[in-house]
Amino acid sequence: MIDKDTRLCMSLAGRPGNFGTRFHNFLYRELGLNYVYKAFTTADLPAAIGGVRALGIRGCAVSMPFKEASIPLVDALAPSAAAIRSVNTIVNDDGRLTAYNTDYIAVAKLIESHGVPSSQRLALRGSGGMAKAVAHALRDAGFATGSILARNAGTGRALAAACGYDWRPELGDLEADLLVNVTPIGMTGGPEAMDMAFPADAVERARIVFDVVALPAETPLIRHARRLGKPVITGAEVIALQAVEQFVLYTGIRPEDALIARAADFARSAA
Incomplete structure (x- = not known):
């Protein structure tokens, strides 16, 4: 009461x-x-x-x-x-x-519990507040090679520089083992709710997929990765x-x- x-x-x-x-x-x-x-x-x-x-x-x-x-x-x-x-x-x-x-703390614990090798090359899409938490948690977990994908050159370059990664506006032909989405793409109720944050062929080449979007628990990106048998970490x-x-x-x-x-x-x- x-x-x-x-x-x-x-x-x-x-x-x-x-x-x-x-x-x-x-x-x-x-x-x-x-x-x-x-x-x-x-x-x-x-x-x-x-x-x-x-x-x-x-x-x-x-x-x-x-x-x-x-x-x-x-x-x-x-x-x-x-x-x-x-x-x-x-x-x-x-x-x-x-x-x-506590986003930083949660991501660090998930990377450890899922046993994601820090030797993998990562591609992280996003450069906002949550992207900062995820990128720094990955950097501090030993992920030394990676790219920040962000259309906003200012925030994208700044985050990349802070973590020792490179910046690019789009994935392009980059080969990445770990794909990380930290944008609203795939989020319930958003304008891109039905979209995947990464192209299908990039998901096929990746070893693990991490989508920070929590709603829905199974985003289009996560569903596609599961269909391909890829290990996933979810926003849920x-x-x-x-x-x-x-x-x-x-x-x-x-x-x-x-x-x-x-x-x-x-x-x-x-x-």
Whole structure:
């Protein structure tokens, strides 16, 4: 039951979804925590972040397109956010806002758990806030050879330079072992929902495919890769792992793996 002592957590996204709301509230309920979680969007980010501070909102997840614009609005950056200048989580400690990036943590754990060899050449499409988290996690995992594919030459070149990769506007004839999509291509409700982020022949030549898009869980790119028998890493995996890290930051509690799996299944059932 919500009462005066209930702690509020929230999310800010350009296109709010149900996953985080269902995931966090499921865990609050199962663990008997007096918290509630609600998704929002905003046309006034400074006012929204100011509201987090002024109203004592415990935590705020940050999604596209607010991951970089949130930086000047907080008091401190944790190392995970400072290293890549991108935010996906804000924690409010008595009016002091500290920003983190649990996307980075989630990607690093997935690369390790899937046993992806760091000797592979990667091609990463995207240059926004999430792309920064993914590219830096790959670099720090030992992926030394790669290309950033981005039509925006400014952000693309900057990300490539930061990670020691090269930049190009399109894949072209580049041979890549690991294909990584960190753009909205294939996302439910978007203008390119039915498109693949990489050409079919590039997927055929690749050894593994990683699509960070979480909704749907099976994007056109992931479906095509599975049909070809390619190992895949999905955005559904990323969103669950990063949400767990947020939950820990907000509550100080790390749920058992079995409960996390149940929460993720519940969240995906109506995401």
